[in-house]
Amino acid sequence: AQSVTQLDSHVSVSEGTPVLLRCNYSSSYSPSLFWYVQHPNKGLQLLLKYTSAATLVKGINGFEAEFKKSETSFHLTKPSAHMSDAAEYFCVVSPRGAGTALIFGKGTTLSVSS
Amino acid sequence: EAGVAQSPRYKIIEKRQSVAFWCNPISGHATLYWYQQILGQGPKLLIQFQNNGVVDDSQLPKDRFSAERLKGVDSTLKIQPAKLEDSAVYLCASSPKTGKDYGYTFGSGTRLTVV
Numbered sequence: 001a002q003s004v005t006q007l008d009s010h011v012s013v014s015e016g017t018p019v020l021l022r023c024n025y026s027s028s029y030s031p032s033l034f035w036y037v038q039h040p041n042k043g044l045q046l047l048l049k050y051t052s053a054a055t056l057v058k059g060i061n062g063f064e065a066e067f068k069k070s071e072t073s074f075h076l077t078k079p080s081a082h083m084s085d086a087a088e089y090f091c092v093v094s095p096r097g098a099g100t101a102l103i104f105g106k107g108t109t110l111s112v113s114s
Numbered sequence: 115e116a117g118v119a120q121s122p123r124y125k126i127i128e129k130r131q132s133v134a135f136w137c138n139p140i141s142g143h144a145t146l147y148w149y150q151q152i153l154g155q156g157p158k159l160l161i162q163f164q165n166n167g168v169v170d171d172s173q174l175p176k177d178r179f180s181a182e183r184l185k186g187v188d189s190t191l192k193i194q195p196a197k198l199e200d201s202a203v204y205l206c207a208s209s210p211k212t213g214k215d216y217g218y219t220f221g222s223g224t225r226l227t228v229v
Contacts, residue, residue: 034218042222043205043220043221043222043223044157044205044220046218090156090157092156094218100162101147101159101162101170102147102157102159102207102218103159104156104157104158105156106155106156107154107155107156
């Protein structure tokens, strides 16, 4: 079965410090992987996606993620947190690529303090 | 490019009443999904359409939920009768059928409160 596990339900950082949100996946196929962000009372916004090209993926707002097949991980990082980064982050797998349903992790709440 | 349109944005109903949600996907997107997002959880797939045919409805509570996608474009999701545990945000998304454009796009959702 395909699944994603977000290892932290809540991460707290100070503004200007690095962000690390951890995600492990399980997939029988060569997966596509995504990170989505959801601000309070807002829709889901795609941060970045891995679709079997470069293993280091750069996204919007300074976020990036590295696909590590040997570790079945797809951790999200940002060098310096900003107050506006406070939101819910979802790691997502699409087990069979385009046109197939997405499987969401349970989410990680990122809090940023000044 | 216009996004995925959903209506209404908010709905409050009493338990045992019925409710319907509407979704208009991005033009040309063959695949349409309905997801349910309960507060504090990630979205969960309810049903997936490919054009006007159902691909996956294994997690749809068919005793109370129904969905259709007439003519392979717009879609409606209905709940009848609603239960308290149906309170959630209902998200519609669309994507191309094939190709390397993994262009999943989500609508803003309909927030349903059942009282």
